[in-house]
Amino acid sequence: xxxxxxxxxxxxxxxxxxxxxxxxxxxxxxxxxxxxxxxxxxxxxxxxxxxxxxxxxxxxxxxxxxxxxxxxxxxxxxxxxxxxxxxxxxxxxxxxxxxxxxxxxxxxxxxxxxxxxxxxxxxxxxxxxxxxxxxxxxxxxxxxxxxxxxxxxxxxxxxxxxxxxxxxxxxxxxxxxxxxxxxxxxxxxxxxxxxxxxxxxxxxxxxxxxxxxxxxxxxxxxxxxxxxxxxxxxxxxxxxxxxxxx
Numbered sequence: 464x465x466x467x468x469x470x471x472x473x474x475x476x477x478x479x480x481x482x483x484x485x486x487x488x489x490x491x492x493x494x495x496x497x498x499x500x501x502x503x504x505x506x507x508x509x510x511x512x513x514x515x516x517x518x519x520x521x522x523x524x525x526x527x528x529x530x531x532x533x534x535x536x537x538x539x540x541x542x543x544x545x546x547x548x549x550x551x552x553x554x555x556x557x558x559x560x561x562x563x564x565x566x567x568x569x570x571x572x573x574x575x576x577x578x579x580x581x582x583x584x585x586x587x588x589x590x591x592x593x594x595x596x597x598x599x600x601x602x603x604x605x606x607x608x609x610x611x612x613x614x615x616x617x618x619x620x621x622x623x624x625x626x627x628x629x630x631x632x633x634x635x636x637x638x639x640x641x642x643x644x645x646x647x648x649x650x651x652x653x654x655x656x657x658x659x660x661x662x663x664x665x666x667x668x669x670x671x672x673x674x675x676x677x678x679x680x681x682x683x684x685x686x687x688x689x690x691x692x693x694x695x696x697x698x699x700x701x702x703x704x705x706x707x708x709x
Contacts, residue, residue: 466540470540479683480684488536503544505690505692506545507689543570545563548560573611589633593610593639609641612643617644617646624652645667650680650681665685665687668689
């Protein structure tokens with residue numbers, strides 16, 4: 464079984480799986496050594512580790528350099544958080560994804576929020592982006608790369624569940640392999656959404672929601688840790704130094 468097959472299989476097994484997020488090579492290697500079957504990057508953690516805020520404030524060149532280092536040293540599947548694609552042009556975004564695919568990544572997260580306006584892209588615009596990514600990947604032999612369509616409806620919409628449902632079906636038709644809904648913590652809504660789509664649902668750990676077991680019971684197939692591990696490392700350092708000094 465190759466890395467693509469393994470990564471897809473993780474999303475379609477009877478129970479869900481926890482996906483830990485790394486921000487550099489050492490954190491990714493710690494995750495791998497712990498026995499993880501796959502690893503993903505966290506844009507928030509990468510930016511924070513470089514003293515920057517999240518939101519495509521690191522260059523795509525920096526992103527490429529980090530991913531190259533990860534794929535050269537890891538033996539487990541790697542999925543990359545590319546935020547909104549580092550562009551609003553579907554052609555440029557698809558070329559950015561292709562560059563990552565050529566480095567050996569097996570999956571991406573692509574967001575539907577516009578970094579220039581901090582608003583949701585239109586459904587039509589995001590579907591065009593997803594379709595173009597899928598087309599370019601297929602044309603270049605990377606058709607099995609997992610496109611995880613992230614929607615920021617629970618952060619930016621006044622009626623998040625209905626907005627999510629509408630976008631989920633459209634993204635699925637456009638070629639997405641999975642749906643990622645950070646901010647979704649209501650188990651009933653999670654179940655209703657999972658039952659309404661034909662692709663695996665991915666949710667994320669939040670300050671008020673850190674139970675993978677509850678997420679899986681609600682129908683999620685993937686539970687991402689987001690920036691949880693980055694925060695944990697920072698808090699551990701601060702707590703340890705405080706204890707030593709006292």
